[in-house]
Amino acid sequence: MVDKIDKQILRLLQLDAKKTTKEIAADLGLTTTPVHERIKKLEREGYIQQYSIRIDRKKVGLMMMAFCSVSLKNHERAFIEKFEQDIQLLDEVIDCYHIGGMFDYLLKVLVPDMDAYQRFISKKLADLDNIGNVQSSFVMSEIKHSAQIPDQFL
Amino acid sequence: MVDKIDKQILRLLQLDAKKTTKEIAADLGLTTTPVHERIKKLEREGYIQQYSIRIDRKKVGLMMMAFCSVSLKNHERAFIEKFEQDIQLLDEVIDCYHIGGMFDYLLKVLVPDMDAYQRFISKKLADLDNIGNVQSSFVMSEIKHSAQIPDQFL
């Protein structure tokens, strides 16, 4: 279980994982030791899954983002598992969610340009077995991209 | 511009932002100084937008994720800007994309449970002006959630 202090630590680290234990301690009115121990506990118990950096995708040439809704033809367990395995291997697919609704899966896809997207859809995705309908929605702008847990829950 | 070494650094830090310059230097066959300077450059030039942690959302009680497609009634600039501003204030909305296709926006929403989602849709979202159709897709499972730039682009 995490208490209020743990959540504040998570909030601060989410905002800036480079913050030192000293700075966090100062913010919370503690010394470094308890902060250090709490962080280790949060890591150990899996609250903190990963330390990472956010990279500006456009600066490394990934100019195009799209969401791709996919429905399968066959919904037997074996077919579903096969699809979910195949998806792991497609680098362009950043995220993949199994959803309820009109389609079975929602994919978030990142590629350099429309050409690459074309190749992704027609060469890679269409090559998988069991693909039914595919519908693409192109991202024109990212209005909000926090990718973080809102403070109100921390 | 980033060269091959810079990209490798980005790749390593994306995987584990806690990696020390010493470790990175060892991986790349360099000493700490050039690695340190390159990292500072990557920060300065905005390739690295943020150091952050990934938090296990379910461990902090956010059991439900949904995608919410929204279309607006009025598409004049002023109305669009108003909507995009309003969205920033809704904590449950983690991401918001302006998309082309059947709907205008795709929202990624995180809430504790179905009750909270219900309140979000009927109290918060529906309270905004200019909302046309809304269609929710609930996430049943996260098949892939890399949230990262694929290695092939780094």
Add this chain to the structure above:
DNA sequence: ATATATTTTCTAATTATATAAGCGATTAAA
């Protein structure tokens, strides 16, 4: 209520890392 555990935090010391300075080597351009 009191004594006993348990947990949490503190201070202080140690170890490791980040950061900076100065020098040499390589590369590119004049």
Add this chain to the structure above:
DNA sequence: TTTAATCGCTTATATAATTAGAAAATATAT
């Protein structure tokens, strides 16, 4: 060539992470 400019190396210093042991606070049982 010769001059810049870039890049990486070694060494030194400042800063941070981590550990150890004692004190304080909290919870538990008698």
